[in-house]
Amino acid sequence: xxLAGKVAVIFGGSGAIGSAVAQSMAREGAHVYLxxxxxxKLDWTxxxxxxxxxxxxxxITDVLDEHNASKQITQLAQQTGGIDVVINATGFxxxxxxxxxxxxxxxxxxxxxxxxSAQFNIAKAVTPHMGGNRAGVxxxxxxxxxxxxxxxxxxxxxxxxxxxxxxxxxxxxxxPANVRVVGVRSHAIVDAVAAGSYTGEIxxxxxxxxxxxxxxxxxxxxxxxxxxxxxxxxxxxxxxxxLASDHAGAITATVVNITGGATQS
Numbered sequence: 001x002x003l004a005g006k007v008a009v010i011f012g013g014s015g016a017i018g019s020a021v022a023q024s025m026a027r028e029g030a031h032v033y034l035x036x037x038x039x040x041k042l043d044w045t046x047x048x049x050x051x052x053x054x055x056x057x058x059x060i061t062d063v064l065d066e067h068n069a070s071k072q073i074t075q076l077a078q079q080t081g082g083i084d085v086v087i088n089a090t091g092f093x094x095x096x097x098x099x100x101x102x103x104x105x106x107x108x109x110x111x112x113x114x115x116x117s118a119q120f121n122i123a124k125a126v127t128p129h130m131g132g133n134r135a136g137v138x139x140x141x142x143x144x145x146x147x148x149x150x151x152x153x154x155x156x157x158x159x160x161x162x163x164x165x166x167x168x169x170x171x172x173x174x175x176p177a178n179v180r181v182v183g184v185r186s187h188a189i190v191d192a193v194a195a196g197s198y199t200g201e202i203x204x205x206x207x208x209x210x211x212x213x214x215x216x217x218x219x220x221x222x223x224x225x226x227x228x229x230x231x232x233x234x235x236x237x238x239x240x241x242x243l244a245s246d247h248a249g250a251i252t253a254t255v256v257n258i259t260g261g262a263t264q265s
Contacts, residue, residue, distance in 0.1 A: 226261025
């Protein structure tokens with residue numbers, strides 16, 4: 001098993017990506033801790049994983065609250081004796097589609113502030129409990145917009161670029177402590193909307209503005225890739241599981257591209 005005996009903490013653990021990653025990591029032997037704001041959603045996800053044979057616990061946390069995140073992780077680390085793997089699969093509603101002439105400052109910042117705040121608060125909370133003789137890794141899921149230039153996505157592009165820059169900067173700080181920091185840049189995930197992802201609302205608005213259904217919009221996005229297809233939740237989860245394992249122990253300060261060739265950098 002790739003993650004036998006590892007403690008994996010997944011923020012956004014009840015979401016479409018977080019629960020898929022949890023399933024993959026639990027199957028590979030990790031003791032998975034799912035964190036989110038809703039206990040009901042966490043219980044439902046944890047129940048599914050336990051039915052499949054996974055070892056799963058849950059905790060309530062607000063990643064936009066620095067004190068709360070730190071307190072919850074300190075308590076968790078005291079129970080586990082440390083943390084091996086951290087997954088940032090959090091997501092927040094933000095604007096995609098408005099150009100600057102109609103875009104407000106708050107709408108612009110909605111693509112930046114919550115994403116970078118969550119990234120900072122998670123890193124600040126977990127790093128005291130990682131590394132040393134116990135090699136650690138922090139993995140963050142990021143949308144593909146950072147290297148793109150397209151109208152109507154100002155905040156989204158800047159937020160993604162900031163997320164990728166943070167990954168590399170944090171890796172330079174944590175490398176000497178034996179903690180790797182890696183990003184996973186995914187295109188729109190073809191089955192995430194059906195799994196309940198908040199991106200369904202974002203994609204729906206974009207599709208509607210083009211006179212399309214969400215499925216039609218996703219099909220068009222797939223055709224814009226080199227491979228002619230979008231990644232699946234299972235593919236994202238399996239890649240993140242590999243990156244969390246010792247097999248990927250020399251990978252840090254980089255963003256793994258799983259956009260099907262939609263971006264090349």
